Amino acid sequence: MKYRELVNKFKHKYIIRFGAGILTVALLGTGIGYSVYARNAGQQETLAAESQEDQEKEEQDKEEKEQEILTQALESQTGQEEGNFGKEETVYAVADASGKTQSVIVSEWLKNPDKREELTDATDLSEIENVKGDEEYKKNSDGTITWLAGGKDIYYQGTTKKELPVDMKITYQLDGKTMTPEELAGKSGKVTIRMDYVNKEKVKTTINGKQEEVSVPFTAVSGMILSEDFTNIKVTNGKVISDGKNQMVIGVAVPGLKESLQVKNEDFDTELELPEYVEVTADVENFSLDMTMTMYLSDILSGLQLDEDLDLSDLADSIDTLTDASSKLVDGSGELSDGLDTLKKNMGEYASGVDTLKQGVDHYTAGASQVNDGIAALKEGSNALVAGADSLADGMGKVSGSFTSENGLIAGAQALESGVKQLEDTLNAAMSEEEKEAVRNQAGAAVEETFQQGTHEAIAQQAASEFETAITAGGEAVGQQLCESELYTTMVEAIYQQKVFEAYQAQKEAVDTAIAGYAAMGQSVTITDVVEASYQQQAGHSIRSEVEAAVAATLKDTVAPQIVQGIAASGKGAMGENVAAACESAAKEAAGAAAVSGAEGAKSQIAEGVKNGGLVQGASALSAGVDQLYKEGISPLKQGMDSMKEQMPQLTAGIDALAEGSSQLVANNAALMSGASKLADATGQISSGVDKLKDGSSRLSDGILEFDEEGIQKLSEIYHGDVELLMDRVDAVLDAGKGYQTFTKKNEDVDGSVKFIVRTEGVKE
Numbered sequence: 001m002k003y004r005e006l007v008n009k010f011k012h013k014y015i016i017r018f019g020a021g022i023l024t025v026a027l028l029g030t031g032i033g034y035s036v037y038a039r040n041a042g043q044q045e046t047l048a049a050e051s052q053e054d055q056e057k058e059e060q061d062k063e064e065k066e067q068e069i070l071t072q073a074l075e076s077q078t079g080q081e082e083g084n085f086g087k088e089e090t091v092y093a094v095a096d097a098s099g100k101t102q103s104v105i106v107s108e109w110l111k112n113p114d115k116r117e118e119l120t121d122a123t124d125l126s127e128i129e130n131v132k133g134d135e136e137y138k139k140n141s142d143g144t145i146t147w148l149a150g151g152k153d154i155y156y157q158g159t160t161k162k163e164l165p166v167d168m169k170i171t172y173q174l175d176g177k178t179m180t181p182e183e184l185a186g187k188s189g190k191v192t193i194r195m196d197y198v199n200k201e202k203v204k205t206t207i208n209g210k211q212e213e214v215s216v217p218f219t220a221v222s223g224m225i226l227s228e229d230f231t232n233i234k235v236t237n238g239k240v241i242s243d244g245k246n247q248m249v250i251g252v253a254v255p256g257l258k259e260s261l262q263v264k265n266e267d268f269d270t271e272l273e274l275p276e277y278v279e280v281t282a283d284v285e286n287f288s289l290d291m292t293m294t295m296y297l298s299d300i301l302s303g304l305q306l307d308e309d310l311d312l313s314d315l316a317d318s319i320d321t322l323t324d325a326s327s328k329l330v331d332g333s334g335e336l337s338d339g340l341d342t343l344k345k346n347m348g349e350y351a352s353g354v355d356t357l358k359q360g361v362d363h364y365t366a367g368a369s370q371v372n373d374g375i376a377a378l379k380e381g382s383n384a385l386v387a388g389a390d391s392l393a394d395g396m397g398k399v400s401g402s403f404t405s406e407n408g409l410i411a412g413a414q415a416l417e418s419g420v421k422q423l424e425d426t427l428n429a430a431m432s433e434e435e436k437e438a439v440r441n442q443a444g445a446a447v448e449e450t451f452q453q454g455t456h457e458a459i460a461q462q463a464a465s466e467f468e469t470a471i472t473a474g475g476e477a478v479g480q481q482l483c484e485s486e487l488y489t490t491m492v493e494a495i496y497q498q499k500v501f502e503a504y505q506a507q508k509e510a511v512d513t514a515i516a517g518y519a520a521m522g523q524s525v526t527i528t529d530v531v532e533a534s535y536q537q538q539a540g541h542s543i544r545s546e547v548e549a550a551v552a553a554t555l556k557d558t559v560a561p562q563i564v565q566g567i568a569a570s571g572k573g574a575m576g577e578n579v580a581a582a583c584e585s586a587a588k589e590a591a592g593a594a595a596v597s598g599a600e601g602a603k604s605q606i607a608e609g610v611k612n613g614g615l616v617q618g619a620s621a622l623s624a625g626v627d628q629l630y631k632e633g634i635s636p637l638k639q640g641m642d643s644m645k646e647q648m649p650q651l652t653a654g655i656d657a658l659a660e661g662s663s664q665l666v667a668n669n670a671a672l673m674s675g676a677s678k679l680a681d682a683t684g685q686i687s688s689g690v691d692k693l694k695d696g697s698s699r700l701s702d703g704i705l706e707f708d709e710e711g712i713q714k715l716s717e718i719y720h721g722d723v724e725l726l727m728d729r730v731d732a733v734l735d736a737g738k739g740y741q742t743f744t745k746k747n748e749d750v751d752g753s754v755k756f757i758v759r760t761e762g763v764k765e
Contacts, residue, residue, distance in 0.1 A: 063290065067759065070223045070248075070293035086111055086750035087121065091164070091743050093758040097181035097289075099168040099195070101758070106744055107131070107157045115151035120144050122745040125158025144747075160744060164756060165201035166218050166255060166296050170194070172763075174287075186765035187287050194279045195222055195294070199256030203739065205732045214729070215256030217737040222251045222278050222294040230282040237275040251278030260736075261729045289763040296756035298740040351683045353490055361676040364559075365669035367566070372662040374569055375655075386648045391454050400634055410627060431600055439599045440592030447587045456580045464576030465651050468568040472561075479560030483552050491555075494679045496547045497686055503531045503543065510534075524704075527689070558668070561661065594628060 088109040095101045110119050122144050128137070132155035137147045147154045172184045173192040184191070201216040226233065226247045233240050238251030258264065258274045404410065431439075482488060504511055504527050511530045518525045536542050741752035 063762070066225055066290050067293070070225065070291070071757065084751070085741075085753045087742070087746050087752040089742055089744065089746075089752060089754040091754065091756040093164060093756065095168070095758055095760045097170065097761045097763050099170040099758075099760060101164060104160050104162070104164070105157055106160055107155070108744075110147065110149075110154040110156075112149050112151065112153050117148070117150060118146050119149045119154055120146045120747065121154075122747050123158070124744050125160055128156055128158040130154070130156050162743070163200070164296075164758070165199070165216065165298075165740075165743070166220060166756070167198040167200060168220070168294060168758060169196045169198070170292070170760065171196070181289075181763040184287055185763050188285045189283075190281065191284045191287055192279065192281045193224075193289075194277060195220075195251065195253075195292075196277045197253050197255040201298075201740065202256075203736045205735065207728050207732050212732075214260040214732050214736050216298050216740045217257055217260070217733050218255060218296045218298050220253045220255060220278075220294055220296055222249075222253075222292060224249050224280070224292040225290055226280075226282065227288070229285045229287070231284075233280065233282040236277075236279040237273075238278050238280070249280055251280070253278055257733065260733050261726065263726070286765070287763070288765060291762050292760045294756075294758040294760075296758070298755075299737045299753065350493075351687065354494055354680050354683045357490060357494060357676060357679070361672055365666075365673055367562075369666050369669065372666045375565075375659050375662045386652060390645060390648075400630075404630070410630065431596075436596050436600075439595045443591035443595035444588040447591045448584070451580075451584045451587070456584055459583050460576035460580035462576075462647075463579030464572035465647070468572045469654075471564050471568040471571070475561045475564040476556070478563055479556030482555040482560055488551060488555060491551045492544075492548050495551065495675070496544050498675070498679050499543050499547055500528050500531050501685065503535060507531075507534065522704075565658065565662075590632065594632070598628070 088111070090107045090109075092105045092107065093101050094103045106125055108121070108123070108125075110121055112119055120140070124143075128145070130136070133152065135148055135150060135152065135154060137145045137156075139145050147156075170181075171194050172179050172181055173194075174184055174187055175189045176192075179187075197218075197220045199215045199218055201218065202213045203216065204211060204213055206212070207214075222238075226249060228246065230247060233247055233249070235249055235251060237253055238249055241248045241250065253275045255276045258276070261274075263274070401408065511527060511534070514530045515525055515527070532542055532544070539546075741754060743754050743756070746752040
């Protein structure tokens with residue numbers, strides 16, 4: 001409904017409530033100067049009553065008492081704290097029973113918080129009189145007056161001919177027939193008393209770029225005391241207060257406010273009106289009415305701070321932001337629907353990938369078991385390997401000793417020199433190929449015998465170990481490549497979906513309730529969103545991060561080591577045999593070449609020696625050949641065997657660690673296979689869920705589009721139309737109320753306040 005926002009503001013933010021025609025308003029007032037008014041009003045009544053010599057003093061006392069009660073009742077409605085005003089003005093008026101003003105007295109209170117000796121005031125009152133002290137004043141040339149205050153507050157009064165800013169008209173009816181107060185006095189029946197108020201005080205202001213007039217927002221509060229002759233009392237725009245015998249009526253109106261705001265009662269619901277009259281109906285016997293009292297105040301709305309609490313500048317920004325956000329929500333819901341459509345189309349490929357993953361897991365676990373068995377066997381043979389390495393090293397020590405011992409080859413070559421003479425004829429002839437081959441075969445047989453005694457196996461094992469170490473060292477790089485592969489992405493997504501599904505099943509009711517709650521607020525969330533939020537609140541991290549870390553750890557710490565270890569295990573035997581064979585062949589070739597070379601050299605030299613008498617040189621050449629064989633063949637081979645023996649403990653330790661890791665690896669086979677099976681089983685459920693999500697996202701997209709067009713956009717149009725203009729008028733009215741600070745005059749540098757109290761004559765038979 002039009003102006004609904006303002007209605008809600010008045011309902012919930014301010015004490016302006018009209019319920020069943022009753023207005024309750026917290027009014028601003030000071031309760032100043034009543035005794036002065038009572039005294040002067042009494043003087044007026046005394047003047048009016050001088051012609052009625054038969055009026056008894058008791059009746060006069062009764063009227064004064066009722067006047068005091070009514071005044072206090074009206075002022076009791078003004079329960080707010082006293083304002084910081086330099087000049088407070090109370091205008092007292094006496095009117096006849098129909099509400100027509102007869103006389104006006106103005107009471108002024110000049111406050112002196114600084115205890116100044118003199119107080120200057122602007123005024124246009126006549127018959128000025130100090131009513132609460134003996135301080136005097138003097139008139140100034142500019143029309144102001146200066147009181148000799150002596151540090152005190154000044155209370156004075158005077159008269160004026162000015163018309164009140166609000167006119168009041170009181171009409172009377174008896175059984176539906178309009179009567180004058182005099183005609184109604186003493187009669188019985190259903191009586192209606194209506195008090196209409198007309199606000200005449202207007203100010204010019206600019207609203208929405210146009211020059212307009214608004215009324216000063218006067219609030220009229222009227223009261224009357226009804227005797228026990230009044231029954232079945234009903235009040236429109238007011239309330240009845242009863243002490244069991246007498247009843248007091250208090251009514252409230254805000255004349256001119258609807259016109260200033262340019263609204264009508266139908267613009268609001270039935271709980272909020274802006275009345276301009278007060279009406280009392282009752283069944284009466286022998287009608288009579290004592291005085292009524294009415295108070296006008298101009299700054300009620302200012303006292304309620306509507307200008308602060310009705311500041312809608314933030315609301316305007318919020319509505320614009322809401323409009324932009326709603327448009328983005330429309331776009332986002334469409335993109336969500338498209339994305340789910342793509343997901344739905346790709347579910348078949350995902351299901352196929354899950355099946356492939358399950359098959360790969362089955363193959364992997366089978367291979368891991370085989371690797372574990374092989375490693376166990378390797379561990380069992382590691383002790384024999386160590387023993388063989390020791391034996392090989394010892395054998396090479398003996399071979400080396402055969403060259404260097406006292407009776408070794410080197411010594412024998414030297415001893416050979418003594419028999420050179422016997423070979424003179426033989427040595428003069430060149431060596432035949434058969435002789436060379438025989439020498440080579442003899443040297444090769446010696447090397448082969450050495451290798452058969454353990455050298456071949458030791459070299460093969462050492463080479464295999466070095467190969468395995470080099471391959472295993474690349475496990476970290478393999479693990480990193482696996483983490484960057486499609487296998488990693490597939491495993492993460494598969495396990496993540498399974499984890500989310502299991503978490504959802506564990507708290508299905510709570511998740512469904514949360515999603516329904518978001519939907520009721522116009523927000524769309526998925527099962528994954530709610531499950532992730534709940535898990536992160538409990539665990540401190542997301543399910544996805546946990547899955548990514550677990551998959552990465554498995555690939556790096558388990559799968560990658562298994563891969564490189566498998567490669568090493570399958571290739572180290574062949575590598576060891578190849579290296580050992582190459583070493584044996586090289587040793588044979590080297591030994592044969594060295595033997596032939598030595599034999600030829602020795603033979604030639606011996607022959608030359610024999611021929612030329614240089615037998616010593618021939619024997620020396622032979623000795624050099626033997627020495628060369630030792631240095632270039634036997635000695636390097638012995639050093640290699642010794643090095644291999646030293647590395648055996650490290651090798652056996654590695655085999656033990658490998659066996660332990662392999663056992664841990666196969667221990668997880670059952671869990672891995674079970675997880676892969678569950679993932680495969682859940683794929684169908686995920687596919688069904690994606691179908692439902694797709695249907696829901698389509699309905700969500702349509703609903704959000706309708707919400708934007710029918711709700712947000714229209715709300716923006718309403719705010720930037722009626723409500724914004726209405727708030728400009730409210731601001732203008734508030735300013736008018738703040739600006740009305742005096743009925744007469746005041747100094748420009750002084751803040752003032754003013755209220756009006758009107759007393760009407762009673763109706764008597």
